[in-house]
Amino acid sequence: MINLLISCLNRMREVDMKIKQLWEILLVPALGLYLMSCAGSRPKPAGIEEAEKKQKVNEILDLQKTAETDTQRTEEDEVLKLLGITPEEKTEKVTSATSSDTALEQKVAELEEAVNKREQEVEQLRAELRAKENKIVELESILNDLKTVTPEPTTVTTSTAVNKSEFKLRYNDALNEYRNRHYKKAIKLFESLIQLDPNTSLSDNCQYWIGECYYGLGKYEQAIVEFEKVFAFVNSNKEDAAQLKIGLCYLRLNNKKRAKEELERLVMKYPQSEYLPRARRLLKQL
Incomplete structure (x- = not known):
């Protein structure tokens, strides 16, 4: 079938070339006859004679173009006929293909929009997860404090016992300020406690x-120092x-290399730490 179409198309091209050659052969004598008729007729003004010549030439060229157009249309009709497609079906197929392309472009645009929306949702979930993980670390630290602080005997009246009791009360006050996100006030209270008794x-x-507190204020470099x-x-x-918090500080500073080093130090130096699972999760993300 394909070979037949190729053969037909080649044949049509040969016919088209012959027609063009025939027009060229006919065009030259026609122009010659026209010039001879002009020479034998009564002389006309130069302007009128020139205009008539141009008109005749244009008419002959128009006839040639019309013949070429008809030949091209005939070739297209012959190809469609060989393929079993009528001119009406050709128009329907072109219209259908255009509609399909438009629908496909619209579908692609919808999919791209859906992908972008999903990416935004994933990023938002990651941010929420990081915030919750930080909150878990804070709560775990507070819980450890509550576990390690032993109640002071209330019956002891020595000056040393009183100082420890007062220290604990002031410590709890500072911790409450931290929980309420009064970070600057909490820093002052904790610093005064260390000055009161660093041992x-x-x-x-x-x-x-x-x-x-400095971590909560977003001052990550100062937090690392503390x-x-x-x-x-x-x-x-x-x-x-x-x-663990040192590693998180470097992560917040977008220093992933140093963050990885600090988290690996936690894994190596504190293999029994309760923060080990979280450190390993963070290392997988780096």
């Missing part, structure tokens, strides 16, 4: 919460929590 069992906790001070306290129960 209590809660002194390292005070230093840790100072770092958390969290690193936690390691200066002997037998601190906040070392692993501080190590």
Whole structure:
């Protein structure tokens, strides 16, 4: 079938070339006869004679163009006929193809819009997840504080016991200020407690919460400085929590390389830490 179509098309081209050659052959004698008739007739004014010549030439060229157009249409009709397609079906197929292209473009645009919307939803969910993870760390730290703080005997009247009791009360006040997001006020209270007695069992906790306050204020570089001070306290129960927050600070500063190093240090140095699962999740994302 394809070979037949190719053969027909080649044949049509040959016919078209012959027609063009025939027109060229006919056109030259026609022009010659016309010029001879003009020469034998009565002389006319130069302007009129020139205009008539141009008109005759244009008429002959128009006839040639009309013949070429008819030949081209005949070729198209012959091809459609070989394919079994009528002119009406050709028009319907062109219209149908145009409609299909428009529908396809509209469908692609809808899919692109849906993908963009999904990407925005995913990013929003990731942000919410990060916020919840940070909140979990804060709550876990507060819970650990409550577990490690032992109640002071109320019957002891020595000056040392009174100082510890007062320290604990002031510590709880500072912690409440942190929970209420009064970070600047909480920083002052925690710093005053460390100055009052840097050697209590809660002194390292005070230093840790100072770092958390700066983290809450978005001052991540200062928060790193404060969290690193936690390691200066002997037998601190906040070392692993501080190590995790240092990694999170670098992550907030978009320093992924340093964040990865700090989180890996947590995994290696504190294999029994309760923050280990979260550190590993974060490392998978880096």
